[in-house]
Amino acid sequence: MDLKELESLYLKRQSCREFSDMVVPEEVVTEICRVALLAPSAMNAQPWKLIAVMGEKKDELVKALQRLGMNKFASKASAAVCVVAGKGNFLTQIGSAFKENEFVKNDLGILTAHLTLAAEAAGVGSCILGWRDEEKLRSILGLEKGAVIPEVVVLGYPAEGYPVREKKRKPLKDTFALLK
Ligand SMILES: Cc1cc2nc3c(=O)[nH]c(=O)nc-3n(C[C@H](O)[C@H](O)[C@H](O)COP(=O)(O)O)c2cc1C
Numbered sequence: 001m002d003l004k005e006l007e008s009l010y011l012k013r014q015s016c017r018e019f020s021d022m023v024v025p026e027e028v029v030t031e032i033c034r035v036a037l038l039a040p041s042a043m044n045a046q047p048w049k050l051i052a053v054m055g056e057k058k059d060e061l062v063k064a065l066q067r068l069g070m071n072k073f074a075s076k077a078s079a080a081v082c083v084v085a086g087k088g089n090f091l092t093q094i095g096s097a098f099k100e101n102e103f104v105k106n107d108l109g110i111l112t113a114h115l116t117l118a119a120e121a122a123g124v125g126s127c128i129l130g131w132r133d134e135e136k137l138r139s140i141l142g143l144e145k146g147a148v149i150p151e152v153v154v155l156g157y158p159a160e161g162y163p164v165r166e167k168k169r170k171p172l173k174d175t176f177a178l179l180k
């Protein structure tokens with residue numbers, strides 16, 4: 001794959017907010033997660049777990065992602081993939097403490113990006129949902145009290161005719177610098 005092909009994947013990947021009735025098969029969801037988990041992490045600590053939720057459990061979980069009319073579209077998603085934080089390893093914990101760099105948080109963001117792009121490459125739409133009732137999510141997922149779930153990514157096939165929107169991004173001069 002060259003950069004142009006990669007760019008076209010990036011341009012096609014968008015937050016999908018209208019899903020079709022067709023359910024993404026379990027195997028496809030699993031494959032997307034497997035590929036996403038090739039993401040890099042500080043000291044290769046892989047401080048994460050992806051928990052894919054489908055079926056009735058997904059219907060229950062999605063309610064914890066909706067509030068004040070937000071994220072209604074998530075009800076039609078085939079799966080909700082929860083990005084769950086792990087502890088990192090000894091070195092990344094030391095590194096985070098001394099360098100004021102939250103490695104685990106960064107690693108989870110990178111994993112989430114890989115997940116959305118892997119989904120796109122599999123022809124599956126995705127949307128990262130930042131708003132969530134973490135307490136409810138923990139209880140539905142059967143996780144302990146301190147578990148951190150910074151992101152949930154809903155997956156589904158885009159509704160027929162769902163348009164590819166033009167990307168609205170800040171001009172390069174505001175977000176990129178080249179120093180010599
Ligand atoms: C951390 C994070 C949280 C987000 N939360 C939501 C959300 O709760 N609901 C939603 O519809 N979109 C959510 N988004 C999607 C952004 O609005 C979207 O990525 C941004 O507007 C750029 O559009 P694009 O993804 O279509 O390129 C979230 C994105 C990120 C990275």
